[in-house]
Amino acid sequence: MLSLQGISKGFPGVKALTDVSLDVAAGEIHALVGENGAGKSTLTRVIAGVFQPDAGTVRFDGRETVWKGPGDAKRHGVHVIYQEFVLFPHLSVAENIFVGHERRNRLGLIDHGRTRRDAKELLARFGIDIDPEALVRDLSVADQQMVEIAKALVHDVKLLILDEPTAVISGREVDVLFDRLRRLKQQGVAIVYISHRLEEIFALCDRVSVLKDGNHVATRTIDEVTRDQLIALMVGRNLAELFPVRRSAKAPGPVVVAARNVEVSGRVRGASIELRAGEITGLAGMVGAGRSELALAMFGAIPMRSGSLVVDGREVSGLSPRRAIDLGIGLVTEDRKGQGLAMLLDVAANVSASTLNEFGRGWRFDRAREKRVAEQEIASYRIACRGPSTPVSVMSGGNQQKVLVARWARTSTRLLILDEPTRGVDVGAKTEIYRIMHELADRGVAVLMISSELPEIVGMSERVVVMREGVVTGELSKSEISEEAVVELATRRLAG
Structure with missing residues (x-):
């Protein structure tokens, strides 16, 4: 043909x-x-x-x-x-x-x-x-x-x-x-x-x-x-090199962020999750399980019908994306082009998007400093581009994703939520993103990874929380994690 x-x-x-x-x-x-x-x-x-x-x-x-x-x-x-x-x-x-x-x-x-x-x-x-x-x-x-x-x-x-x-x-x-x-x-x-x-x-x-x-x-x-x-x-x-071995073997730190009995109209029902410093937690489940909605609610991007977000033991009031950022919480969304990146802008502008106040206000914006910071992030995250002025629209999906991760890693001192972080990226870029996740966890950041790929959940997670139809159906410790165990929880019949 x-x-x-x-x-x-x-x-x-x-x-x-x-x-x-x-x-x-x-x-x-x-x-x-x-x-x-x-x-x-x-x-x-x-x-x-x-x-x-x-x-x-x-x-x-x-x-x-x-x-x-x-x-x-x-x-x-x-x-x-x-x-x-x-x-x-x-x-x-x-x-x-x-x-x-x-x-x-x-x-x-x-x-x-x-x-x-x-x-x-x-x-x-x-x-x-x-x-x-x-x-x-x-x-x-x-x-x-x-x-x-x-x-x-x-x-x-x-x-x-x-x-x-x-x-x-x-x-x-x-x-x-x-x-x-x-x-x-x-x-x-x-x-x-x-x-x-x-x-x-x-x-x-x-x-x-x-x-x-x-x-x-x-x-x-x-x-x-x-x-x-x-x-x-x-x-x-x-293939054995796809999921890199984490250098640090430290035990997870204290709970830094916790969602308590979160309800999101029509999508999440009484979901609770605790996230610890220095730990990579997988959030698994079938499409429509409510994983993304829970993440968006924790970031203040969609309203909670009920429930609360607790940061360092204190309940957060007036939760919004701005408030979440100030608290050291970041979110790499599933839809990087529609909700994450500013496709008409360059790498520097995308990296700085969550910390604009750092570079000045109004007409005094320090573009030269923004470019210097972007150059550091390009080197740190091995972003393949011609430099800070490269439009993100001409970059590969994997490098676009690394730009998003670089942006949020700068502000996520407590928690970074990654929703389908390797969706539509190649094997090489996946390995780079996994390396970045390990580095963030080694710095004491809590990492929450939402993924529909079971090998990724099993290969990267130190703990797995599973959802079905808006409900948390179970949690697996490191020794309990397997594809079969995740599928069993993701398909478990709900009570009532």
């Missing part, structure tokens, strides 16, 4: 792809893996007609092809589901699914009734339980992802490219997605599957191609490569 020969693509000062060749057969699920910056996104955009290659040829459905643009590729059956959603938050689910392909009546006017009916039928066929009339802005991130997938399947798909499709879903939603992709495969659709979650590659894909530094390293069938070998091809690093 797709054959790439000798594809090269460069940008000013950057060679993104060099002589890349690979093919994807009809009825095949073909994984594309590599670190951030390996060239996966650029190659995807070449296939989808966003970029024209500087050299090489693209053959699609048996013919050499030069797309005039993304619309041309889409008309021929090439559809991409990007990691960053392309949805209209103020429109309904049905309207988003059929945007650009509106259902119309005989007079040429939009037929809203038919739009809702067709959307309901499509969602049901895909196994998605979402109200077609609901506004997208009111959906969870996981449900928004499912709408994005449903939107692509409206069309006649010959080649479907998915970029990190499970980054924001888990459990049943992943099973539903995999089932649908297997059905599309049986129908002869060629699928390119991009993911950093290697367990998904082995569970779903037929072949895997590895990119590194813009070069095609290897293509293997799934049954001829192991997880360790695949990581070695990607980064030259053994």
